[in-house]
Structure formats: structure tokens, C-alpha cells
Amino acid sequence: MPSDVLVAGGGVGALVLARRLAAAGRRVRVFEASDRVGGQVVPLRVGGVDLDAAAESFATRGDVVAGLLDELGLAADVVTPNPAPAWLHRADGSAVPLPAAGLLGIPADPLAADVVRVIGRRAALRARLDGMLPASVGADAETLGDLVRARMGDGVVDGLVGPVVRGVHSREPDQVPVAIAHPTLLERVREHGSLAAAVADLRAAAPAGSQVAGIRGGMHRLPQALAGDAVRHGADIVTGAHVDAIEPGALVVDGRRIAGDVVRAMPDPAAPPADRVLTLVTLVLDAPGLDRAPRGTGLLVAAGAPGVRARALTHITAKWAWAAEAFDGRHAVRLSYDGEPDDVIATATRDAGVLLGGPVVEVEDARSVTWRRGERAPEGPTPVVGETAAGTGLAAVVGHAERVAAQLLETTQTRPAAAGQGG
Ligand SMILES: Cc1cc2nc3c(=O)[nH]c(=O)nc-3n(C[C@H](O)[C@H](O)[C@H](O)COP(=O)(O)OP(=O)(O)OC[C@H]3O[C@@H](n4cnc5c(N)ncnc54)[C@H](O)[C@@H]3O)c2cc1C
Structure with a gap:
């Protein structure tokens, strides 16, 4: 009897692999600790609109993500950002x-x-x-x-x-x-x-056109579509399931040992905790002065720029036409910070005023999310997908997970037609 493939973690790498294996007839079970799949590709509701909480675009190099979106029926919703240049806020305060x-x-x-x-x-x-x-x-x-x-x-x-x-x-x-x-x-x-x-x-x-693209309605539609398709092919995706340990030939999930062919799609539990912390603050602004996008699609900030703590600002509604439509005249901006600054929403509101070259009129809504990121880690005997093996970014993670899935298809067996999903 062939073993189940047990996937620890439910980010994009996990879902690409699970969908591919399930479509080829393998028994796949995904264990995700949080209450939804997607990992760093999740929605953030702000000002009544679902934006992305972290990843908002993908690199178009190699066509790997675009090809996947095509398979998922999302090709018509692939959008490119406004080509206006980003700006630089220099150390002397000018832009x-x-x-x-x-x-x-x-x-x-x-x-x-x-x-x-x-x-x-x-x-x-x-x-x-x-x-x-x-x-x-x-x-x-x-x-x-x-x-x-x-x-x-x-x-x-x-x-x-x-x-x-x-x-x-x-x-x-x-x-x-x-x-x-x-x-x-x-x-x-x-x-x-x-x-x-x-x-x-x-x-x-580099191919002509934009180096990055997004999905109308947000990048978080990708893991949703992947998970939906994986389940349609028979994969079992369990949320709220914490992987306590990864052993050769077994996962320990919420204290229960489950035997199978293990794939790690989350940080290595034995690795040191993630050392890089970043905080993203999304502000929804009533600021008609921003209609003309005075700083293009946003700014990067030089080290030592006076009076600014943010390291970058994205003018979301100037960058993505779908977001401008959804916010209907209001503006959304996202500021990035290293670490977790105190009083981060007030800091972001102040920084937005400085960076956008004028006071922010009124903040209608604000959300802050903190992310912790680990390093790429050396791999052991257990197959690994996701950014700890592939490097950061969806193009890297998707391409790598497709390759690992192809290798596993060579070394694992198809389930018998009558077999159920238990294990
Ligand atoms: C702020 C930010 C912005 C980004 N912007 C972009 C961008 O614009 N474009 C781009 O291409 N990339 C971007 N990235 C990077 C990109 O999102 C990631 O590289 C990619 O999503 C990582 O996928 P992954 O498969 O490694 O899984 P992850 O997203 O890391 O997901 C891992 C999953 O494992 C789960 N998990 C962890 N521990 C356990 C456990 N013990 N048991 C069970 N489950 C567990 C987590 O809950 C999570 O769902 C951004 C990342 C951040 C943080």
C-alpha cells in the first residue's frame, strides 16, 4: 500500500506541490497551523477592501507563475502595475x-x-x-x-x-x-x-514588459485557487493543525504521530527562530492631493533620511488599477518598517505625510501586520519546498515546488483507485 504524502505547512510552495501530486493520483495531506492556507500570501481587509497582507505581486521571469495562473483559470485576471517609476526619498530629504x-x-x-x-x-x-x-x-x-x-x-x-x-x-x-x-x-x-x-x-x-505582475483582486487569490484545485483532485487540507515535529517517515501533528512520505513546507522546527522582523502598515486616506500620484507608485527611502522611519512606501491605488477602482476615490498606501516600531500607526501617518510631500488629510482606516522571516537553511534528507529551500519570492517558490513535485512523482506510487483518504 503506497504511503500518503504528508505536507507540513500550507503556504504557496505546499499548495503547488499538493495540487500537482494529487492531480497525478497521489494521496496528499497538508497540515497548516493557522486557520487558512496561503502563509505570506493572505488577504488583509482594510477600508472595506481586501488587499494583500504581504506578497502583492510576482516576478514575471520564466513565466512560471503566469503558467500556473493560466492552468488555474486566472490568466484573464493577471494585471501589470502602473509603469510610472518609483521614487527615491534621498538622505537630504528631497525626492x-x-x-x-x-x-x-x-x-x-x-x-x-x-x-x-x-x-x-x-x-x-x-x-x-x-x-x-x-x-x-x-x-x-x-x-x-x-x-x-x-x-x-x-x-x-x-x-x-x-x-x-x-x-x-x-x-x-x-x-x-x-x-x-x-x-x-x-x-x-x-x-x-x-x-x-x-x-x-x-x-x-529580460522579456519586454513589466518585471512583475499581480492578480486583479489581490495575490491572495492564488493560494485560494491552488487549494481549491488540490482538494478537487482529492488532496486533504487540514487547517488549525500544528506540526510539532518532522521525523523521517512521520509528522507529529498536535501530539499525534502520522506515518507517510514527509515534505517540509514551513521553516525547519529545529532551526533558530526567524531573525528578521518587518512591519507593514496599510493606511486608507481621504487625500485628494494624492489623485495625481505625486510620487509615482511609491518611494524607497535612503538610509539616514531625516524625520522618516519607514524604509519604503507603496501607493497601492496608484500602482494597481483594480485597487483604485475598489477604493473609489480614496487612497491606500502601505509603509514598510524594519522591526516593530512603537506607536506604528501614528508613525506611519507622519511618515506618509513627509514622503508624499504634504500632510495626510484624513486616515479612514489603518492596519498593521508584523512578519518574521528566517534564513534559507541547508536541507537534510526530508524534501523541502517553500522559501527556506527555494529563496524568497513566488517565482522562486513556485518553480522550485514544481520541480520537487516532479521528483516525488518519480519516487512515489499512485493510490489504488478504490482507496479512501484516511491514513
Ligand atoms: C511583507 C512581505 C512581502 C512580500 N512580497 C512579495 C511579493 O510582492 N512578491 C513575491 O513574489 N514574494 C513576496 N514575498 C515573499 C513570498 O510571499 C514568500 O517567499 C512565499 O509566499 C513563501 O511561500 P512558502 O511556500 O515558503 O510558505 P509560507 O508563506 O512561508 O507559509 C508557510 C506556512 O507554514 C505554516 N506553518 C508554520 N509553522 C507551522 C507548523 N509548526 N505547523 C503547521 N504549519 C506551520 C504557516 O502558518 C504558513 O501558512 C513577500 C513576503 C513578505 C513577508
């Missing part, structure tokens, strides 16, 4: 649009007018030296900060890469390994002999 051609804030042309405008002429000239340095400079860089500093200088790191990387990875450029920042960046620098040329090449190779 400028971010340069158009770059990767993680690294400029493809250091002397382009929009780059000089952000970092100044002297820093731009230093960055231009990148084109004249031997390819070996920065070749042994371990972090993105090391690489950009060696080739383009401090001005690019502090003025551009820092705010972008803090916004994307919640870390400083000196804390992000080059390969995590971009898997082929170092290789391209070696190939082209310059960082700017490597960035230009990677930008040119």
Missing part, C-alpha cells in the same frame, strides 16, 4: 524618480541624466570608472555591496543600491550574497568586463 535603466539600483549607464540627478556628478564619474577597470576587480566579491563598491564606488551603493535592496530584501547590500541578489550577475561581469555592461545585458535579455 527624485529612480533611474529608468538599472538592476537592483545598479545603473546600466552611470552618466545617464537620471542617474546623475540622484547621485550627483562626482559619484557618477566614479561609477563610470567601472568601464575602465579590469574585469578582475570585484570578481571575488561575496556580497552585492562589495561588488558595486569595488566597481562603481560608494555613491552608487549608498544613493541607489542601498534603498532598492533594502526595499526588496529588507537587508543592506553588504548583507546580501551576490548570487542571492542575482544568480548570473558575477558571471556577466566577467563576460562583459564591466558591471554597467552586465546590467545593460541583463536588462536587454
